Amino acid sequence: MxxxxxxxxxxxxxxxxxxxxxxxxxxxxxxxxxxxxxxxxxxxxxxxxxxxxxxxxxxxxxxxxxxxxxxxxxxxxxxxxxxxxxxxxxxxxxxxxxxxxxxxxxxxxxxxxxxxxxxxxxxxxxxxSLSLTQKKSLGQRYQMGCECKIIPCSVIPCSINDAAECLWTDWVVEGTVQGPQAQYYTCIKRHDGSCSWYRGAAPPKTTVQNVQDP
Missing domain, CATH: 2.40.50.120 (OB fold (Dihydrolipoamide Acetyltransferase, E2P))
Structure with missing residues (x-):
């Protein structure tokens, strides 16, 4: 069938x-x-x-x-x-x-x-229901991260296999897919080609960011 x-x-x-x-x-x-x-x-x-x-x-x-x-x-x-x-x-x-x-x-x-x-x-x-950050990210900021890949974590332990990936842990940490990473963070490519989470309500001023994971 x-x-x-x-x-x-x-x-x-x-x-x-x-x-x-x-x-x-x-x-x-x-x-x-x-x-x-x-x-x-x-x-x-x-x-x-x-x-x-x-x-x-x-x-x-x-x-x-x-x-x-x-x-x-x-x-x-x-x-x-x-x-x-x-x-x-x-x-x-x-x-x-x-x-x-x-x-x-x-x-x-x-x-x-x-x-x-x-x-x-x-x-x-x-x-x-969208956060202000999500609304402002639709367009430039989300587009800046389209070369990155966001990997959902549903069961611990979980990890990423490539530097161009960001680990999405809202479900295992917060018990919801509408947690902080979904509402306030964007996965952005950094100057070295790796990807990392970026937080903010406005698009970054440059196309690369050096930030720490949430």
């Missing part, structure tokens, strides 16, 4: 065979920014169910199409994103977005037909 979320969403969801739920590994917001084709701030203005094809059993493949109003593009091609598509339920990696004037930070990837599809493995958060 093939993984449904891979068939329908072509996502990075880690779906176990016969599993009904969608499972994803946690991603630091900077890493999500760097991995995404599109990073926008937007709110939902409408939604509807659409049929995007037929599965191998002859059943219609249903998805949820959200009409959105983009208020800011942090990363992406020229032009405005006005729709996104996702699975019909969380079990199929679908994302539920409210349409009560709530704004979101939305990351996702464009597929060959130009469709922006999002799923539970993408970094999607309400705008109000």
């Amino acid at each position: 093939k993984c449904v979320c891979v068939l329908l969403l072509m996502s990075l969801c880690a779906c176990a065979e016969f599993a009904e739920a969608c499972s994803c590994s946690h991603t630091h917001p900077q890493q999500a920014y760097c991995n995404a084709d599109i990073v926008i701030r937007a709110k939902v203005v409408g939604q509807k169910e659409v049929v995007t094809g037929i599965d191998t059993y002859g059943n219609p493949v249903k998805m949820i199409l959200y009409d959105i109003k983009q208020t800011k593009m942090f990363k992406g091609p020229d032009g405005e994103i006005d729709t996104i598509i996702t699975g019909p339920s969380a079990a199929l990696c679908g994302v539920h977005l409210d349409s009560n004037d709530k704004e979101y930070l939305i990351t996702g990837n464009l597929y060959s037909n130009g469709t922006l599809r999002v799923n539970l493995c993408d970094y999607i958060e309400s705008w109000e």
Whole structure:
């Protein structure tokens, strides 16, 4: 039995065979920014169910199409994103977005037909829940760290294998993926080619930093 979320969403969801739920590994917001084709701030203005094809059993493949109003593009091609598509339920990696004037930070990837599809493995958060540092990092500061790689630590002991990596320890230290490193730190490349955590509310003045890990 093939993984449904891979068939329908072509996502990075880690779906176990016969599993009904969608499972994803946690991603630091900077890493999500760097991995995404599109990073926008937007709110939902409408939604509807659409049929995007037929599965191998002859059943219609249903998805949820959200009409959105983009208020800011942090990363992406020229032009405005006005729709996104996702699975019909969380079990199929679908994302539920409210349409009560709530704004979101939305990351996702464009597929060959130009469709922006999002799923539970993408970094999607309400705008109000983001820290000031996260909001100011969207763009220059996160982009400066895209040559680095952030490695999540889920179980101690854990370590990095390359100088161009930063170890993300929020989960094991704070018991949450929304800890200090996610909210206030950026992994930035230093002058010697290694990467290290940088803290601050404004983008660094130079492209390299010498700082200590948090």
